Amino acid sequence: MAHDHSHTAHTVEPENLNRAFIVGITLNFLFVLIEAVTGFAIHSLSLLSDAGHNLADVAMLALSLLAYRLLRVRSNEQYTYGYSRTSILVALFNSAVLLVSIGAIAYEAIHRFFAPEPLPGGTIAIVAGIGIVINSATALMFTHGKNKDVNVKSAYIHLLSDAFVSLGLVIGGIAIYYTGWYWLDPALGLGIAVTILFSAWGLLRESLRLSLDAVPENISIEDLRSTARTIAGVKDLHHIHVWTISTAENAMTAHLVLAQETTTAQEQKIKNELKHELLEKSIHHVTLESERENENCETEEH
16 A cells, blocks of 8 residues: 655645735725725615625635635644645635625615615716726736635635626616616626626535535546556556545545556556656545455445
8 A cells, every 4th residue: 555645736836825815805805995885875785785795705815815824734643634624614614605695685685676776876986996906906816826726716706706796886887877777776786696696606516516525526537547557567446536635635545456467666666657647637645555456356346
C-alpha cells in the first residue's frame, strides 16, 4: 500500500487571494452602507434589496477568507486532513443564506409592486453605478483562482452577478427618472431575487455534491481506469473511490491489479508513475492497494 500526501494543491498565490478577500470585504461593506443609507432615505426597495444581497456577500467573503486560511492549517492527529473541509461547508452555508434572502426580497417586492412609491430614479442610478465599479473590480481579483477552488469560484460568481444587478439598477433608475414608472423599483427588487436564485442554485448543487463525497464533476472514474491500464504491467484498477478533501484538493483510494510477474521494485515504479498521471487529473492524495492478477479480491466492489 502506498499513500502520498506530498503534493500541495494550492497553485494560486496565497497572498494575492488573501489580499483580494480583504479588499473585497472592505469595499463591499462600504458600498452596503452607501446603499442602505440611500435606500432608507428615498424608500427604494431595489437599493435596500441590493444592500441586503451585498451584505450577504460581505458575510460570504468573510467566511470564505476564514475557510481559505483554515485550508492552510497543518493537519494533526485529530484532524488528519487539517481543516480543509471547512471550505466546502462555507460554500454550502453561503448558498443556503442566499436562498433565504431570496424569499425576503421577493415578499417585499410583491407587496410594494401593488403600492409603488415616488422615487428619485437618478439617485438610484448613481448609487448603482458605484456598485458596478466596486463589484467588477473585486470580481476581477478572483479571476485566476476561480477554476481551482469552488470557494473562490463562489466569491467570483457572487461579485460578478452583483455587478450585473447594479447594471440593471442603473438602467431601471434612468427609466424611473424619465418615465415616472415607480413600479419599476419593486420589479427590480424581484429581478434581483431571481438573479440570486440562479447563482445560488448552482453553488448549492455543487457544494452539496462535495459534502456528500461525490466524485468531482471534472473527474471520470472510467478515465482513471483507462489511464491506469496504459501503464505497462497494470492489468486493472478497481474499487476506485474518489472524493474531495477540500474545494481545491481531491483524494482517491483504489486496488491496483498488476501482472503476476511484477517484482517489488517494478511495483513501486508503477505506483509512482500512476500517481504522477493521477496528479495531472487533479487527484492530489492517492492510496493504492496492490494485488496480482491471479489473486481473488475478497472485498466487494462498491
